[in-house]
Amino acid sequence: MNNRLRAEIAEEEEEKELIVEKKAPKEFSENYFTQLFSKGFMSTESATKALPFILYVAFLGMLYIANRHLSEKNLRTIDKLTKEVKELNWDYKSTKADLAYKSTLTEVAKRVDTLGIKISVEPPQKLTIESDSK
Numbered sequence: 001m002n003n004r005l006r007a008e009i010a011e012e013e014e015e016k017e018l019i020v021e022k023k024a025p026k027e028f029s030e031n032y033f034t035q036l037f038s039k040g041f042m043s044t045e046s047a048t049k050a051l052p053f054i055l056y057v058a059f060l061g062m063l064y065i066a067n068r069h070l071s072e073k074n075l076r077t078i079d080k081l082t083k084e085v086k087e088l089n090w091d092y093k094s095t096k097a098d099l100a101y102k103s104t105l106t107e108v109a110k111r112v113d114t115l116g117i118k119i120s121v122e123p124p125q126k127l128t129i130e131s132d133s134k
Contacts, residue, residue: 101107109119 102111
């Protein structure tokens with residue numbers, strides 16, 4: 001250790017304290033958006049003037065989205081109805097084929113045989129009515 005007085009050591013410590021600079025904390029009183037609108041390219045007056053246009057564009061956007069939802073709903077309905085029409089068409093064709101099969105002569109003869117009706121062997125006869133002309 002050096003032979004120095006305590007007073008000299010205390011003075012040196014005070015000088016060291018004076019040399020140290022204290023940094024002031026950064027102030028963030030305004031956020032980015034307020035700085036952008038107040039000091040940036042757009043002021044509050046111009047933003048207020050542009051508000052009707054912004055609302056108009058937002059309204060058009062909502063209309064566009066609603067139209068898209070409605071069209072998708074209609075497409076789903078059309079697809080569902082198309083499938084239903086195809087199914088009904090298949091039912092119609094199968095029923096028509098079944099009716100054509102059941103209306104053949106042999107099938108009709110089988111069904112009416114249980115009622116006791118049989119196929120005629122004789123050809124049909126033509127009936128004529130003679131009119132008296134006086």
